[in-house]
Amino acid sequence: EAGVAQSPRYKIIEKRQSVAFWCNPISGHATLYWYQQILGQGPKLLIQFQNNGVVDDSQLPKDRFSAERLKGVDSTLKIQPAKLEDSAVYLCASSPNLWNEQYFGPGTRLTVT
Amino acid sequence: DAKTTQPNSMESNEEEPVHLPCNHSTISGTDYIHWYRQLPSQGPEYVIHGLTSNVNNRMASLAIAEDRKSSTLILHRATLRDAAVYYCILGGGSNYKLTFGKGTLLTVNP
Numbered sequence: 204e205a206g207v208a209q210s211p212r213y214k215i216i217e218k219r220q221s222v223a224f225w226c227n228p229i230s231g232h233a234t235l236y237w238y239q240q241i242l243g244q245g246p247k248l249l250i251q252f253q254n255n256g257v258v259d260d261s262q263l264p265k266d267r268f269s270a271e272r273l274k275g276v277d278s279t280l281k282i283q284p285a286k287l288e289d290s291a292v293y294l295c296a297s298s299p300n301l302w303n304e305q306y307f308g309p310g311t312r313l314t315v316t
Numbered sequence: 317d318a319k320t321t322q323p324n325s326m327e328s329n330e331e332e333p334v335h336l337p338c339n340h341s342t343i344s345g346t347d348y349i350h351w352y353r354q355l356p357s358q359g360p361e362y363v364i365h366g367l368t369s370n371v372n373n374r375m376a377s378l379a380i381a382e383d384r385k386s387s388t389l390i391l392h393r394a395t396l397r398d399a400a401v402y403y404c405i406l407g408g409g410s411n412y413k414l415t416f417g418k419g420t421l422l423t424v425n426p
Binding site: 238245247248259301306308309310 | 417
């Protein structure tokens with residue numbers, strides 16, 4: 204069974220630029236999550252989708268971050284404009300449903316200079 | 317969200333058992349206890365979860381105190397590949413949202 208795929212794996216941008224991350228969850232998984240992990244800390248949930256609807260986006264900085272999950276499969280997370288403090292690893296995870304264990308992708312390491 | 321308390325770091329020797337503690341004194345009746353681990357440069361990986369009874373799977377065992385205010389993740393024979401950050405997380409309610417803390421960094425010595 205293929206795992207959660209993310210791209211790109213690494214991205215370096217300057218502050219005030221835009222960036223987008225892509226996630227392809229495990230086939231058939233209804234729930235998709237985006238996390239932000241700053242160095243030395245545990246992952247922080249940014250947004251959670253159930254199929255193509257948002258379940259929780261309470262910690263998403265909506266003035267600069269946006270996410271969508273069209274057709275309830277792939278998802279993109281966008282930052283516009285980026286700030287220095289956005290430097291982190293962005294993790295995508297999926298699960299069969301809300302109550303199942305989560306499977307994480309390898310993450311995208313973002314560096315904002 | 318109910319909080320968990322874990323030691324910042326622990327050390328173990330290869331092929332010996334490891335007991336990773338977690339305190340969760342404010343756990344609610346519907347909270348499950350989840351354990352994930354994160355190997356270097358990888359995303360977190362599910363290890364085990366339980367509600368009241370002790371649980372076993374191919375990776376580990378989870379021992380839950382009778383009052384549910386603490387739990388212990390048991391790795392029966394540590395290998396070098398078990399070196400990782402281990403997160404103890406309480407999850408429950410309607411969406412099983414996971415709130416990660418800083419976890420315990422486990423070092424396994426050869």
